[in-house]
Amino acid sequence: MRLNVDSDIALTHLLTRKKQTMIAALGVTVGIGIFIFMISLVVGFNRYSDEALFKAAPHLRIYKDDMLSQPLIPQSNSGYATVIVNPKITNVSNALINPEKIMADLIKQEDVVTVAPQVSVNLFYNNGTSQINGVASGVNILEANAMFNIQSTMLAGDVRNLVATPNGILIGVGIARKLNIQLHDNINITSSVGVVKVMKVEGIFKTSNSNIDLTKSYVNLAVSQQLLHQSSSFVTDILVNIKDPDKAPEFSKRLQRVTIYKVEDWQAANEQTMSSKKTRAVMFGAISLAILLVAAFGIYNIINMTIKEKLNDIAILKATGFSGKDVINIFIKETLIMGFIGTLFGLLLAAGLIKVVSGIYIGGDREYFPIGFELSIFIAGAIIGMLVTLGAGYIPALNAAKIDPIEIFRK
Amino acid sequence: MMEKQVILKTNHIAKYFYEPVKFKALNDVSFEVFESEFVAMIGKSGCGKSTLLYILSTMDTAYEGELFIAGQKITGQKQDTLAAIRNQNIGFVFQFHYLLPEFSCLKNVMIPALKLGKYSYEEIEEQSYQKLELLGIKDQALKPASKLSGGQQQRVAIARALINSPKIIMCDEPTGNLDSKNTGIVLETFQQLSKEFGQTIITVTHDNDFAAKSDRNIEMEDGEIIDHDKKI
Ligand SMILES: Nc1ncnc2c1ncn2[C@@H]1O[C@H](COP(=O)(O)OP(=O)(O)OP(=O)(O)O)[C@@H](O)[C@H]1O
Ligand SMILES: [Mg+2]
Numbered sequence: 168m169r170l171n172v173d174s175d176i177a178l179t180h181l182l183t184r185k186k187q188t189m190i191a192a193l194g195v196t197v198g199i200g201i202f203i204f205m206i207s208l209v210v211g212f213n214r215y216s217d218e219a220l221f222k223a224a225p226h227l228r229i230y231k232d233d234m235l236s237q238p239l240i241p242q243s244n245s246g247y248a249t250v251i252v253n254p255k256i257t258n259v260s261n262a263l264i265n266p267e268k269i270m271a272d273l274i275k276q277e278d279v280v281t282v283a284p285q286v287s288v289n290l291f292y293n294n295g296t297s298q299i300n301g302v303a304s305g306v307n308i309l310e311a312n313a314m315f316n317i318q319s320t321m322l323a324g325d326v327r328n329l330v331a332t333p334n335g336i337l338i339g340v341g342i343a344r345k346l347n348i349q350l351h352d353n354i355n356i357t358s359s360v361g362v363v364k365v366m367k368v369e370g371i372f373k374t375s376n377s378n379i380d381l382t383k384s385y386v387n388l389a390v391s392q393q394l395l396h397q398s399s400s401f402v403t404d405i406l407v408n409i410k411d412p413d414k415a416p417e418f419s420k421r422l423q424r425v426t427i428y429k430v431e432d433w434q435a436a437n438e439q440t441m442s443s444k445k446t447r448a449v450m451f452g453a454i455s456l457a458i459l460l461v462a463a464f465g466i467y468n469i470i471n472m473t474i475k476e477k478l479n480d481i482a483i484l485k486a487t488g489f490s491g492k493d494v495i496n497i498f499i500k501e502t503l504i505m506g507f508i509g510t511l512f513g514l515l516l517a518a519g520l521i522k523v524v525s526g527i528y529i530g531g532d533r534e535y536f537p538i539g540f541e542l543s544i545f546i547a548g549a550i551i552g553m554l555v556t557l558g559a560g561y562i563p564a565l566n567a568a569k570i571d572p573i574e575i576f577r578k
Numbered sequence: 579m580m581e582k583q584v585i586l587k588t589n590h591i592a593k594y595f596y597e598p599v600k601f602k603a604l605n606d607v608s609f610e611v612f613e614s615e616f617v618a619m620i621g622k623s624g625c626g627k628s629t630l631l632y633i634l635s636t637m638d639t640a641y642e643g644e645l646f647i648a649g650q651k652i653t654g655q656k657q658d659t660l661a662a663i664r665n666q667n668i669g670f671v672f673q674f675h676y677l678l679p680e681f682s683c684l685k686n687v688m689i690p691a692l693k694l695g696k697y698s699y700e701e702i703e704e705q706s707y708q709k710l711e712l713l714g715i716k717d718q719a720l721k722p723a724s725k726l727s728g729g730q731q732q733r734v735a736i737a738r739a740l741i742n743s744p745k746i747i748m749c750d751e752p753t754g755n756l757d758s759k760n761t762g763i764v765l766e767t768f769q770q771l772s773k774e775f776g777q778t779i780i781t782v783t784h785d786n787d788f789a790a791k792s793d794r795n796i797e798m799e800d801g802e803i804i805d806h807d808k809k810i
Binding site for chain 1: 658662664665666672674678681690694
């Protein structure tokens, strides 16, 4: 295949000035490489922190919110005064009414993956004279494991043992250390309503959150109901996991319209995490954009320089019948070739950086740096790289098109 | 004898320069050039020959008056249209600036034809070799243009001006750097082009012998044409 004239000229310009071409391309390489690397870093880290979050929290939680007592005689219209009673939290049960029906309705929703009932019990863990207060989650352990992947956090024991052992308990590693308890030891628990039980430790888990490790335990649903003196239909929370955790806020809004109970999505429950996530995205985005801009300036400069040196060529081309459009075409092609080479190596650079960083040992439950290859980020990076170089080349190319050959010839 | 066809015509062309002071470089220039005519423009240095040639070449559009080429009004046309007209109808040889230095001589000659796109790459290559041979520099064809002597470059530039078989060939001192032998070659080439191929040549020259062998001499002085057919 033969190149057309414009491409032929562009290529000759680039090949006779290999050094400048390489420098411009290198700028793009560094820009794109760092850009993709940074974004991958953010995405990897966010995914890691989400994963850590979902080991303890469901995508959605349905529970009965505390209610304030109402005025005795409410203000019926503007002329009347409200009779005020000191508003305080009403002391009614936080049990969900007919939880089976709610769960059956939920599981029918097509976005819903898992639905699990839960009873939260405030309690004390005792061993001898030492005592720690904490929260036990009464769950159907297999459902809860499907949701939180508790098994992946187990240091000792197995979650399935809870099924066979009705009075089994899984405790956080912090509790085990503080009370000096080993696997298969017994542990005393005292609930907030004064029920005392002796449980058998069937597992010890370690999450990424030491506070949870120091307070949390899992028991069978029936045990938790007994701890609160409640019947077997007593449920305080319904936990829901859906297909796409990012859609949780919309789903919770929809759900909230059809239930009197409070529906809370994980984003709302973890505002702190969400806001630091946003900060991270903005920060890294700004830094990598700045780097890209510098790369764009490199391209802009080199193309500008080429044009300054090639004023004579441009004048001759125009005199022999090349239009302004052809001149733009020639320099855009030069930019695109430099951008293409630069972007290509930028992708390789990013891949190399990610490979190196993903091998860095950081300890914790993740062990290695949370970063991975994301095709979509590479594609986005390549597109942005080409667009930025195109923009950087277009401005000087436009100026080149306006060059008046006569002015050059008269010099 | 057949009626002579007007190929190029100007009406009262005037040209001003504003830097450093307002200066009228051309004043009321009106003349005609006929098809297959070989015209030499003569006059003292600074009388406005190059300035007029730039206007005739359609590159300079900042002037008063009108220009017609092959019956078409050039004055007021868009830049892109003018570029296309130049590519097809006008071959230009510049006074000082000649070639694209990074390209081979052959490529320099080929580029306007590649732009026109009328023939295949191979045909254009073949034609370009022919033009280079015509001007006696075929042996330099594959050298980069920057490696040639001034006179050789000038001949490559003439070969380039011929490549699209334009109706008009305009030259600004095409033999300025040439010895008498090569000046002779250029002169013969021009005579042949006008007589055998019906092409029109308008060339600025300081060389009286060269001018004497053209069909007609137009003499300029202080931005005006003072003689439309000066006998030397
Ligand atoms: N860009 C310019 N700005 C101002 N004045 C100019 C410019 N170009 C040319 N002139 C003036 O216009 C006049 C005509 O110049 P031109 O170059 O046409 O002369 P010429 O006849 O081609 O001379 P030569 O034979 O030396 O090439 C001169 O007086 C010159 O000083
Ligand atoms: Mg001149």
